Amino acid sequence: MEGETLDGQPSVLIVDPSEETREVLRTALERRGVRTFLAQGAEPGLKLAQQNHPDLVVLDLELNAGEPEQLAAPFARQSRVEGTSLVMLGTLRRGRGNLPPGEFVPKPYHYGPLIRRIEEILDTGPRDLARSA
Amino acid sequence: MTRRRRATVCDRLGPGRPIAGDSSWGVSAVPSLFVIRGNDQGTRFELEESLFRIGRDSASSIQVHDTEVSRQHAELRRSDEDFAISDLNSSNGTFVNGRRTQRHLLSSGDQIQVGRTLMLYTGPADASEEDLTKTISITSVEPAEEQSHIIHSVKHEESSEIFGGEAEFPQNPWLARARSNLQVMYRTALAVSHTLDIDQLLHRIMELIFEWVEADRGCIMLVDPQSKALQPKVRRTREGVRSDEKISISKTILDYVTERNEGVLTSDAREDERWNPTGSIVKMGVREAICVPLRGRYDVVGAIYIDTHSSPQEIIRKGGTTKFTEDHLKLMIAIAHQAALAVEDTRYYSAMVQAERLAAVGQTVATLSHHIKNILQGIRGGSYLIEMGLADHDETVIDKGWNIVEKNQKKISDMVMDMLTFSKEREPELTQANINDVVGEVVELMQVRCGELEIDLQWRPADDMPDMVFDPDGLHRAVLNVVTNAVEAIGETEQPGKIDVQSKYLTEKTLVQIVVIDDGPGIPTDQLAQLFSPFASSKKSRGTGLGLPVSQKILNEHGGRITVASAPGRGSRFTLEVPVTLPKSTSQTTAHADTEP
Numbered sequence: 001m002e003g004e005t006l007d008g009q010p011s012v013l014i015v016d017p018s019e020e021t022r023e024v025l026r027t028a029l030e031r032r033g034v035r036t037f038l039a040q041g042a043e044p045g046l047k048l049a050q051q052n053h054p055d056l057v058v059l060d061l062e063l064n065a066g067e068p069e070q071l072a073a074p075f076a077r078q079s080r081v082e083g084t085s086l087v088m089l090g091t092l093r094r095g096r097g098n099l100p101p102g103e104f105v106p107k108p109y110h111y112g113p114l115i116r117r118i119e120e121i122l123d124t125g126p127r128d129l130a131r132s133a
Numbered sequence: 134m135t136r137r138r139r140a141t142v143c144d145r146l147g148p149g150r151p152i153a154g155d156s157s158w159g160v161s162a163v164p165s166l167f168v169i170r171g172n173d174q175g176t177r178f179e180l181e182e183s184l185f186r187i188g189r190d191s192a193s194s195i196q197v198h199d200t201e202v203s204r205q206h207a208e209l210r211r212s213d214e215d216f217a218i219s220d221l222n223s224s225n226g227t228f229v230n231g232r233r234t235q236r237h238l239l240s241s242g243d244q245i246q247v248g249r250t251l252m253l254y255t256g257p258a259d260a261s262e263e264d265l266t267k268t269i270s271i272t273s274v275e276p277a278e279e280q281s282h283i284i285h286s287v288k289h290e291e292s293s294e295i296f297g298g299e300a301e302f303p304q305n306p307w308l309a310r311a312r313s314n315l316q317v318m319y320r321t322a323l324a325v326s327h328t329l330d331i332d333q334l335l336h337r338i339m340e341l342i343f344e345w346v347e348a349d350r351g352c353i354m355l356v357d358p359q360s361k362a363l364q365p366k367v368r369r370t371r372e373g374v375r376s377d378e379k380i381s382i383s384k385t386i387l388d389y390v391t392e393r394n395e396g397v398l399t400s401d402a403r404e405d406e407r408w409n410p411t412g413s414i415v416k417m418g419v420r421e422a423i424c425v426p427l428r429g430r431y432d433v434v435g436a437i438y439i440d441t442h443s444s445p446q447e448i449i450r451k452g453g454t455t456k457f458t459e460d461h462l463k464l465m466i467a468i469a470h471q472a473a474l475a476v477e478d479t480r481y482y483s484a485m486v487q488a489e490r491l492a493a494v495g496q497t498v499a500t501l502s503h504h505i506k507n508i509l510q511g512i513r514g515g516s517y518l519i520e521m522g523l524a525d526h527d528e529t530v531i532d533k534g535w536n537i538v539e540k541n542q543k544k545i546s547d548m549v550m551d552m553l554t555f556s557k558e559r560e561p562e563l564t565q566a567n568i569n570d571v572v573g574e575v576v577e578l579m580q581v582r583c584g585e586l587e588i589d590l591q592w593r594p595a596d597d598m599p600d601m602v603f604d605p606d607g608l609h610r611a612v613l614n615v616v617t618n619a620v621e622a623i624g625e626t627e628q629p630g631k632i633d634v635q636s637k638y639l640t641e642k643t644l645v646q647i648v649v650i651d652d653g654p655g656i657p658t659d660q661l662a663q664l665f666s667p668f669a670s671s672k673k674s675r676g677t678g679l680g681l682p683v684s685q686k687i688l689n690e691h692g693g694r695i696t697v698a699s700a701p702g703r704g705s706r707f708t709l710e711v712p713v714t715l716p717k718s719t720s721q722t723t724a725h726a727d728t729e730p
Binding site: 018019020021023024027028031040041044107108109110111112 | 506507509510511513514515517518521525530533534537540541585627
């Protein structure tokens, strides 16, 4: 679990098992003046979300060996409660219940468009929360 | 250490739990459907819930990728331990064991066909099965009063002699015939049990028939599974009969035999003219034929046809006795049934092997794709940072990006090496080296990674380790994979940890041990058995699932082995054992302190 706090900045929580992905997103976002919180797993990720109330959560759906639907559910609840945006990396299978509100970025993705979209959401708020992959 | 789960071809496990590549298609506690033909061949659906819907629709709990299957085709509903299948007014129907059905209570071994997809149902294992070991025991010491001794023994190959010795019943032709029939059936059973090649099997059956009945010509036809048309597979003619003569079989008779599932005995002689000297028989002779269905457990898989021709002279000489009798027909039906069962079994076995093979290929491709996708993602991340660093003239970011690219380059190189080692039959490249150097290199290589993850990696080499003859590159990879596995297992816990690597020289056993002990999460007992199977890895984002199997293969090549002991929650201990081969030039002089003169 890693993270920094600098008041008055937009903030993003990155929950991703890959140290490289966390590092790339952190470097890119911090250069754009975004505060980042990093977590490798779902549980510490949720804890960070509850403690720091980030404006946006980037969640890798292949975090655990379990079902991605089950993984996304508590983050979706947290996002609804906090009114924050959720960007999920990977896809959920259709027909497996309600899709959590948020955006899906299928893998493998390019970092440029992902960073731009994160900035866009941070600037203007989510455009269409119900959009799915 | 690592948590493991069964990998899946389908990317998500749904309620129907499609599982591919699972070779345990024997008895399981959970009922299952295994697709043995169709686009989903090799997929197993474990039926853990009470209700399943089979259909093309993606919302179906058992989704079948088959355009001839209706969106909502059939339903499986639990009925006690087993399941009942009901057709949901599908366009093309639901078939169980080849018969169209509205509702059918399934039992183990039933074949369900929807569209072009054929599935095998396996019911639950019988939990109430009596433990016979309690009532039957095999003892080495018998009580004195019950002592038995062997008074006669028969070798397996002598067992058919029970049907021999016709001289014992010279006066009883019925008994002699019955015994001859039994012998034919016995030999048929032997013939069908000895082969898994259908063509070979049919040839044997035909030979057997010709040995036993006075047929001139014969052929066996099988129903083509795709076109459903009968196709000739074996043809045989008796010696002295023209073999180029075309066998014409009446379609009416074949249809009668296969559709009504009855054997027939035919003759081209008309009753009214049979004994009329002016009739065609006397001019042309009589052709008699027997045609029987190859009826198996599920369906008619084909037909056997034999015929014989009696010349006018023969008919006059024998006084009109026919060659083929009802007894022949009955025995032919019995032979055909045996043959059909064997054909079905062979086809079923081939379909199973093919399905398992496809499942394994699918699983391999899925696992490798996943791993390659992660590497690609890493390279994209590194490149993105390099691009960003170049644009901002920031060397720190460029460095960071370059490190990520290099790490991923190493990952792909490791993966290719593992794949090559695993797939190729190879001889270890034996040379003289010291195993401490090899393990020391691995430890040094892993120190940076361990530092990043706050893992304390300790190395305790044996002081008395001699130079040995082994494959240093191979063992380097074997040890590297085991240490990497330990590092990744601890890394997943996001906690600091400790790995202890030791080498030991066991002189009394002429064995070297390399021991890797970690204080990671340990391996659940039920996953230990799968630990060295390829692609059984539970490490979703890291391993290729080939690391430990490759280590095991390398150790086996050296005549050694890997063992593992693990306590979930406390850690694991991997022990790599390599038999010692001392170099010839040094074995007598410098091998080991204890052995030195």
